[in-house]
Amino acid sequence: MLPMNRRTFLRGSALAAGAGALSLTACGGQEQSGTDPQPLTLRMPGPDVAFPSPFTYRGGIGYLQASYLYDTLLWKDAAGEYIPWLATGFERSDDGRTYTFTLREGVTWHDGEPLTAEDVAFTFDYLAEHADQLAPSVITVPNYDNLAGVEAIDELTVEFRLREPDWTFEQFTGAGGVLIFPRHIWSSISEPGQQQDPALLVGSGPYRLTEYEPGTGANLYLANDDYFLGQPAVARIEHRPVDDPLAALLAGEVDQAGGVGPGTGLRPQALAPFEDRDEFEVIDAPFGETVVGLYWNLAAGGVLAEASFRRACALAIDRQMLVERLFDGKAAPGNPGLLPPSHPYHVPVEQYEHDPAQAEQLLADAGYERDGADGIRRGPDGEPLRFELLVSNEQPMGPVELVIAELAEIGIECEPVAVDLPSFHERLNSGQTELSMTTFGGTNTDEQPDGMAKVYASTSRSLQRAQGYANAEFDRLAEQQRATLDESERQELAAQMQQLVAEELPMLPLVYPPLTTIVRTTEFDAWYLTPGGVGGLVPGVNNKHAFVTGATTGGVS
CATH class of the missing domain: 3.10.105.10 (Dipeptide-binding Protein; Domain 3)
Incomplete structure (x- = not known):
């Protein structure tokens, strides 16, 4: 990937800087026209991803669920290209040691407080200070030893200074994929890795966690109607524990089966009941994911x-x-x-x-x-x-x-x-x-x-x-x-x-093993496999970009 400065970043995504209204298009069985559209619900198999805070979520699937609640500076679209998210773009110094990110205007936390560059700087400082509190299952951990300093220049500008150049810093595993969390919630908490109170899960993301059953994988996420990109196309995401995801998909209990996880690798004969049926799509990733x-x-x-x-x-x-x-x-x-x-x-x-x-x-x-x-x-x-x-x-x-x-x-x-x-x-x-x-x-x-x-x-x-x-x-x-x-x-x-x-x-x-995901398309047909994965490690189809936009093409405004 070529280095992205702010100009090429914005041009490559065909986006204008700053926050804008997001236009949602119709998808699948979700009617966007009319006066009273039915809210779109997606039902997913568990599994238990632990407490979905930036300090305790479990693995790649946990990162995806935590990303419903918390936003990142950058994200990926259906083409696998990095696109603006909380940031409208960034500049990298010629020596590769300084990155300056510009944030969107008007972004707020779930509780209505404004999200500013101070929160971004706090996130990185706090993570470095409490690195020993991070669960080993947390996958987006920057190289803190190389981070010489992070500073809020003004309300919408944050500067990162590195000791040595780091090509990963503008990727998910650098600054781009770190879940940004609010200073006013976490600054008084000394042991973030020990927290299990859902009331602390205040983010800026497209969803709020409204039901959480520890140890079961049963989580309910409802759309954040005040999201800075507009009301998400998917209004409700239910994660529910099921013994047999394939049987549950056939029975209409969930809208997805297969994909990433400890049991990755469906045998070809397991796909037979879903092939040549209009209500299902079988999405295959290249071998090696x-x-x-x-x-x-x-x-x-x-x-x-x-x-x-x-x-x-x-x-x-x-x-x-x-x-x-x-x-x-x-x-x-x-x-x-x-x-x-x-x-x-x-x-x-x-x-x-x-x-x-x-x-x-x-x-x-x-x-x-x-x-x-x-x-x-x-x-x-x-x-x-x-x-x-x-x-x-x-x-x-x-x-x-x-x-x-x-x-x-x-x-x-x-x-x-x-x-x-x-x-x-x-x-x-x-x-x-x-x-x-x-x-x-x-x-x-x-x-x-x-x-x-x-x-x-x-x-x-x-x-x-x-x-x-x-x-x-x-x-x-x-x-x-x-x-x-x-x-x-x-x-x-x-x-x-x-x-x-x-x-x-x-x-x-x-x-x-084969990485195959089977999805139901009658209610939602914007599923896609993100090239290169999200979070640096997750080659799945549950990209919140699709859930927010309801589309498989284009970026965000």
């Missing part, structure tokens, strides 16, 4: 910390077989360099093609002898290669069972342990694992290779981080690419990052 990863906890030490052991495991697992057996070929095998082949920064790396004999030889050479052809391997100390494989109970067991069977063929025994999603995250965060498996997004985002740092950097707080992995060379490359404004130079650094993690293999990408 999400990945199922196998993790070893290097911090546990012993054989888990040995690269040769991890390489043996990789050689034992037939990733192409996972594609065929689990998804009837409608997926792609995982790439040990993380970035899928469709990503423009992808480079060839060691693939560890399926070779159980070589895997057995690696283990034998390392001193792990086997008790007979079908026995478990033991180390020089006599301890068996027996491990717990932790998964969330929302993770489909198909890949888990196949991986366990493949490892058993070379004498490694794994016992699956499925826990609820909050417990899974808690154990990951505290390092209480040996092996684990999870699904996450962002592998094909336009914010790569910076997204690789969320997985492999020693400083990462992300729940998808490679557990116990610390490599000074990777950290250096990650920091260098972030400060590199030249895209060709950044691409060279990305190649080195991929080759390094493929060699050390702290996490094995197993498969890029």
Whole structure:
């Protein structure tokens, strides 16, 4: 992406600076003409995203729900282009160390107080001060160490000063995607990560949270009729817990199923009831938007910390077989360099093609002898290669069972342990694992290779981080690419990052499952998949731009 100054930012979005009235067009079954249109309601499956504040929301789906309540400086439209949101544009200094954002006039918080540059400056200062309070599941966290200062120049102008250039600063993972919250609500709160009072959820966003059931995923969002872009096209968004989203969609209980989440990856036969039916649309993303990863906890030490052991495991697992057996070929095998082949920064790396004999030889050479052809391997100390494989109970067991069977063929025994999603995250965060498996997004985002740092950097707080992995060379490359404004130079650094993690293999990408979302179009037909995702990691169809405008084209006024 070319650097955007304020002029190109506005021209590229075909927008005029400043706030303006938003014209809503008719969509689907929602009649916009007439004197008394019926309010449009969208019903979504849960899941539980935790308390949707900027400090505690859970993962990408939680970020999307929090974005209903809180706005950001920038956003993305249906073309995947950054567009003005709270900001009408920005300027970047020639040295890449100063960004000046201009805000819209007339924006107010849900309680009627004006939103000003002071609130934006407060948001960044407060987040930096309370960084230890942020849940690990919060995905939009700027590089506070590089932020030298943020200052409100006047009511509508805020200036950010960086210590080093940072190409991500004008993206979702920099300043652009940070949820802006009000100073008058949070300035007196010393422990934001402990708050669970819905009365605190005062934002400037297009919706207000009016019903919230902790731990269930049952949330109700009603339109903010005073929204600065005009009354949202979708008046009501219901998130409700359902046991089987596909069955609920067929039964008319929800308007969407599939998409992102721990269970990403619908098998082709699951789509049959929805195909060739006018009331449904099947939206497919390119393979590589999400990945199922196998993790070893290097911090546990012993054989888990040995690269040769991890390489043996990789050689034992037939990733192409996972594609065929689990998804009837409608997926792609995982790439040990993380970035899928469709990503423009992808480079060839060691693939560890399926070779159980070589895997057995690696283990034998390392001193792990086997008790007979079908026995478990033991180390020089006599301890068996027996491990717990932790998964969330929302993770489909198909890949888990196949991986366990493949490892058993070379004498490694794994016992699956499925826990609820909050417990899974808690154990990951505290390092209480040996092996684990999870699904996450962002592998094909336009914010790569910076997204690789969320997985492999020693400083990462992300729940998808490679557990116990610390490599000074990777950290250096990650920091260098972030400060590199030249895209060709950044691409060279990305190649080195991929080759390094493929060699050390702290996490094995197993498969890029299909990312398919099925939506009901009879009431709302403006669903779209945002290219590159929103929030830097979320390749879903629940873009609030569509819910606000009711359209799949155009920006905002």
